[in-house]
Amino acid sequence: MGNYSAKLPSYKSLKGISERMLAEHLKLYNGYINKSNEIVDKLGSGTVDLSKSAATYSEFRALKLEQTFNGNGMYLHQYYFENLTEATSHIPDTVGAEITKNFGGFDKWKEEFVATGMAGRGWTVLGLNLEDGKLYNLLYDAHNIGGFVSLVPLLVLDVFEHAYFIDYGTNRKEYINAYLGLINWNVVEKRLEKAKKMHKVWTE
Ligand SMILES: [Fe+2]
Structure with missing residues (x-):
């Protein structure tokens, strides 16, 4: 039985x-x-005919496609809400140093992150790649289209x-600028610490 549940933010609104x-x-x-x-319930129900699985059309294909669409839709939203805060948050030295090491400076990272946000049709994710341990700004055009499978979201x-039309209309840039002021850097720091440990284990 599917037992995913929402991890709702404590805030009801944010500045912007x-x-x-x-x-x-x-x-x-x-x-x-x-x-x-x-989808989990349906896949476990025993009512889906796996012998009819086909890449042109089949019930099983539809379920498998939507499993990743809805699954990533769920996780990416969870991480998005988690990495925003109403409190003032400063960039911890560890995160700042890692960003500088990978992008040549905080402003350079920010410029590319914003540009990735303007280029994508769904998500922009700063993450640590388990394979090489480097940070990347990657885009997703849909929940299940984009990114590296080895990317740990930070x-x-x-x-x-x-995510922005009600408050900003077509002005995505203004929304992204507001978002940059809402980042919970403590959450990013914790994710970075864990991702670095994961990279170590992954490449052993
Ligand atoms: Fe969304």
């Missing part, structure tokens, strides 16, 4: 993210959780229109 926009966004997030549970930015 209205209560209404966040409430609508959380409805979508919950939708991905419900569908993920539904900082997630939602650039789907539902």
Whole structure:
């Protein structure tokens, strides 16, 4: 049985993210959780004919495709909401040093992160690649289209229109600028610490 559940943020709105926009966004997030549970239940029900599996069309293909669409839709939203805060957050030295090491400076990272946010159709993720231990800004055009499978997310930015249209209309850049002021760097730091340990184990 599917037992995914929502990890809801403690905030109801943020500076530059209205209560209404966040409430609508959380409805979508919950939708991905419900569908993920539904898909797990369906796959475990014994009613799907695996012998008819085909890449042109089959019920099993549809379920497998939507398992990753809804699953990543669920996890990426969870990480996105988790890495935002209403409190003032400063970049810890460890995170700043890692970003500088990988991108040549914080401003250079920010420039590329924002540009990735403008170039993508769904998500921008700053992550640590388990294979080489380096940081990358990667884009996703859909929940299940983009990224490296070996990327551990450190900082997630939602650039789907539902993430900003109610408050910003077509002005995605203004939304991204507001987002940059809402990042919970302590969350990023914890994820970075864990990702570095994972990289060590992965490449042993
Ligand atoms: Fe979203």
